[in-house]
Amino acid sequence: MKIVRILFTLIVSIAFLTSCKNEDDNYIDPRGTDYAGSQSCIQCHQTQYENAFHSSHFKATSPATKENILGHFKNGRNTFVYDTETKLVMEERNDSLYQVLYKNGKEVEAHPFEVIFGTKHAQTSAFWQNHYTYELPVSYYKSLNSWATSPGYSASKVNFERKIDKECYGCHSSNIASRYVTTSSDSITFMNQEVEDFMNPKTLVYGIDCERCHGPAKQHVQKHLKFPDLKIAQNITSFKKLSRQQKIDACALCHSGNDKLKVKSRFEFKPGDDLLEYFRGVPGSNDSIHFDVHGNQLGLLSQSKCFKKSETMDCMTCHNPHANASQNLVSYSKICMSCHQGIKHNATTVKTTSASILANNCVECHMPKKMSNAITFQLSQNKNKSNYILRTHKIGIYPSNKK
Ligand code: HEC
Ligand code: HEC
Ligand code: HEC
Ligand code: HEC
Ligand code: HEC
Ligand code: HEC
Ligand code: HEC
Structure with a gap:
């Protein structure tokens, strides 16, 4: 009797162990065992995966491989001149890429590209040192097809000391763990102790992945693998119900x-969470009307009549969350027209604009491109500051529209 019981337990545990092995290909997500990782979604959500994989969200941060880094590393287009004695050169060394500082032709310091931020308009990079990432002083700008100072950096003084802290990763990655460590130097004071917020590179989950937006999905994956005939989503928050x-x-x-x-x-x-539990508005900032076009699409959109009066408009009205913003302005006009059928522009507008532009390019006039005040940068040997240009989300009637 005892032997039978032992045998039975053995068989059950072997069956259990092998089934576990089938479900889990040994992937361990740094966020913990509730997370399955994006790779595990492909088998059932190929369309969403393929879209998202090519999106800016997935590349909001990425490892600094040669394929991922934009910008020139040779042919004289890889140098940023600070003054007659000082220059920064983007160099490839043993398969890694570096920003190297030279004074009078002599190398002073060199730092590798390790983590990169962004791909669409601009790309800035960071290197790891003593549990922190530090921003490289020169970034790549697509509109110029050139290197220029990282936003807010001086074009006359090299600076390798600006930290890219956890805040940046909070919007540009899916995870990075940190812990407070008591130290004596280079630190902030907290409850009379010197503490530093050490970041752990091994816990970085690059980019904004599926579970950053959908929440932990391990149980969802396991359930559907086990019951492939289930057609209704289990153990995952449905956006449709929010x-x-x-x-x-x-x-x-x-x-x-x-x-x-x-x-x-x-x-x-x-x-499903309430954002008010995460932030408190700083006095004065809530009713500020001067939101920057960079990074505050909601602030701008919510000042539009469309948003205030429609009661349905959200980001998904115009964006597929898995894909990049469409480059096709006609496609947005169709969305505008879904609420503005039969729109009649006044006689002056109609007279000065061709019917086809009026019908197909709502965005150009009502969501014009604007300069960012938050982001400026400088080209090598150029005294003028350039502004970063983005389309505003404040849908409205702009003076320049009225010819
Ligand atoms: C074994 C198959 C399977 C895997 C693996 C899987 N899902 Fe699903 N998922 C489903 C099924 C079935 C549905 C319900 C039908 C549908 O919406 O496609 C679903 C629906 C969803 C929905 C929509 C929920 C709703 O009701 O609106 C989301 C979001 C989702 N899955 C996210 C994920 C994420 C993220 C991963 C990877 C971490 C993942 N799924 C992996 C089978 C799977
Ligand atoms: C965890 C932070 C985070 C969340 C949540 C997030 N985004 Fe983003 N989003 C970003 C960042 C960062 C970028 C810029 C990425 C880059 O270019 O490096 C971005 C870029 C975009 C873009 C531009 C993509 C392109 O290249 O055209 C759109 C559109 C967008 N987000 C819409 C959304 C929508 C809609 C949602 C909600 C469903 C959302 N985002 C949720 C951080 C986030
Ligand atoms: C509150 C969230 C948030 C924080 C914090 C944040 N970003 Fe961003 N970042 C965004 C969003 C959203 C975009 C893209 C849309 C835009 O420009 O408005 C973006 C765009 C960028 C881009 C241009 C990407 C591209 O593809 O063109 C770079 C580079 C960048 N951020 C770097 C940083 C760095 C470095 C930090 C920290 C110093 C940082 N960001 C902090 C949300 C954030
Ligand atoms: C930027 C945030 C974001 C990211 C990243 C993201 N999703 Fe979604 N996903 C959404 C939102 C928002 C919806 C609801 C869309 C709607 O209601 O129109 C959604 C809907 C879905 C659905 C329901 C069917 C559909 O397409 O509407 C599935 C399945 C899904 N996502 C899977 C995934 C998978 C798999 C990944 C990673 C490859 C992923 N999502 C990445 C925000 C995101
Ligand atoms: C979800 C429905 C909806 C969508 C989509 C929408 N709008 Fe609107 N829009 C409205 C409503 C409602 C009003 C307010 C009308 C009123 O005041 O009677 C409005 C007002 C406007 C106004 C007048 C603004 C002012 O300040 O007087 C303009 C211009 C406008 N929309 C342009 C657009 C454009 C361009 C698009 C596409 C990019 C668009 N709308 C998409 C619902 C929408
Ligand atoms: C009425 C339509 C509409 C709505 C609603 C809308 N967007 Fe956009 N969005 C656009 C258009 C148009 C563009 C510009 C596309 C282009 O020029 O390539 C854009 C571009 C973007 C970009 C890329 C900026 C850049 O220049 O790279 C981000 C990020 C973005 N939207 C985020 C959001 C978020 C977040 C929401 C919700 C708060 C939202 N959008 C709501 C129409 C809309
Ligand atoms: C050449 C620039 C231009 C284009 C393109 C354009 N508009 Fe306008 N729109 C204007 C101007 C200027 C006004 C204010 C004067 C007027 O009503 O003609 C206006 C006014 C409006 C109003 C407010 C009307 C009212 O009575 O309050 C709406 C809504 C609107 N446009 C929607 C759209 C939509 C939707 C599209 C695309 C199908 C579009 N516009 C294309 C310039 C433009």
Whole structure:
């Protein structure tokens, strides 16, 4: 009897162990055992995966491989001149890429590209040192097809000391763990102790992945692998069931600026959560009308009549969350027309604009491109500051429209 029982237990545990092995190909997500990782979604959600994989969200941060880094590393286009004695050169050395500082032709210091931020308009990079990442002083700008100072950096003085802290990763990555460590130098004071917020490179999950927006999905994956005939999603929050405000919050987490007082870490946010539990508005910033076009799409959009009066408009009205913003302005006009059928422009507007532009290019006039005041940069040996240009989300009637 005893032997039978032992045998039975053995068989059951072997069966259990092998089934475990089939479900889990040994992937361990740095966020913990509730997370499955994006790779595990492909088998059932190929369309969403393929779209998202090529999106800016997935590349909001990435490892600094040669394929990922934009910008020139040779042919004289790889040098940023500070003054007659000082220059910074983008160099390839043993398969790694570096920014190397030279004084009078002599190398002073060199730092590798290790983590990169962005791909669409601009790309800035960071290197690891003593549990922190530091920004490289020169970034790549697509509109110029050239290197220029990283936003806010001086074109006359090299600076390798600006930290890219956890805040940046809160909007540009899916995870990075840190711990407070008591130290004596280069630190802030906290409760009479010197503490530093050490970041752990091994816990960095690059880019904004599926579970950053959808929440932990390990149980969802396991359930559907086990019951392939289930057609209704299990163990995952459905955006369809969320209120308008909840949907907006899921995007506003990273698209409503960075000027509010933080109560909880952005990494803790799950779809359905109330953003008011994460931030408190700084007095005066809530009713500020001067939101920057960079990083505050919600602030601008919510000043539009369309947003205030429609009661349905959210980011998904115009964006597929898995894909990049469409480059095709006609496609947006169709969306505008879904609410503005039979729109009649006045006689002056009609007279000065061709019917086809009026019908197909709503965005050019009502969401014009604007200069960012938050982001400026300088080209090598050029005294003028350049502004970063983005389309505003404040839909409205702009003076320049009225010819
Ligand atoms: C074994 C198959 C399977 C895997 C693996 C899987 N899912 Fe699903 N998922 C489903 C099924 C089935 C549905 C319901 C039908 C549908 O919406 O496609 C679903 C629906 C969803 C939905 C929509 C929920 C709703 O009701 O609106 C989301 C979001 C989702 N999955 C996310 C994920 C993520 C993220 C991963 C990877 C971490 C993942 N799924 C992996 C099977 C799977
Ligand atoms: C965790 C932070 C985060 C969340 C949540 C988030 N975004 Fe983003 N989003 C970003 C960052 C960072 C970028 C810029 C990425 C880059 O270019 O490096 C971005 C870029 C975009 C873009 C431009 C993509 C392109 O290249 O055209 C759109 C559109 C967008 N987000 C919409 C949304 C919508 C809609 C939601 C909500 C469903 C959302 N985002 C949620 C951080 C986030
Ligand atoms: C509050 C969220 C948030 C924080 C914090 C944040 N970003 Fe961003 N970042 C965004 C969003 C959203 C975009 C893209 C849309 C835009 O420009 O408005 C973006 C765009 C960028 C881009 C241009 C990407 C491209 O593809 O063109 C770079 C580079 C960048 N951020 C770097 C940083 C760095 C470095 C930090 C920290 C110093 C940082 N960001 C902090 C949300 C954030
Ligand atoms: C930027 C945030 C974001 C990211 C990243 C993201 N999703 Fe989604 N996903 C959403 C939102 C928002 C919806 C709801 C769309 C709607 O209601 O129109 C959604 C809907 C879905 C659905 C329901 C069917 C559909 O397409 O509407 C599935 C399945 C899904 N996502 C899977 C994934 C998978 C798999 C990944 C990673 C490859 C992923 N998502 C990445 C925000 C995101
Ligand atoms: C979800 C529905 C909806 C969508 C989509 C929409 N709008 Fe609107 N829009 C409205 C409503 C409602 C009003 C307010 C009308 C009123 O005041 O009676 C409005 C007002 C406007 C106004 C007048 C603004 C002012 O300040 O007087 C303009 C211009 C406008 N929309 C342009 C657009 C454009 C361009 C698009 C596409 C990019 C668009 N709308 C998309 C619903 C929408
Ligand atoms: C009425 C339509 C509409 C709505 C609603 C809307 N967007 Fe956009 N969005 C656009 C258009 C148009 C563009 C510009 C596309 C282009 O010029 O290539 C854009 C571009 C973007 C970009 C890329 C900026 C850049 O220049 O790279 C981001 C990020 C973005 N939207 C985020 C959001 C977020 C977050 C929301 C919700 C708060 C939102 N959008 C709501 C129409 C809309
Ligand atoms: C050449 C620039 C231009 C284009 C393109 C354009 N508009 Fe306008 N729109 C204007 C101007 C200027 C006004 C204010 C004067 C007027 O009503 O003609 C206006 C007014 C409006 C109003 C407010 C009307 C009212 O009575 O309050 C709406 C809504 C609107 N446009 C929607 C659209 C939509 C939707 C499209 C695309 C199908 C579009 N516009 C294309 C320039 C433009």
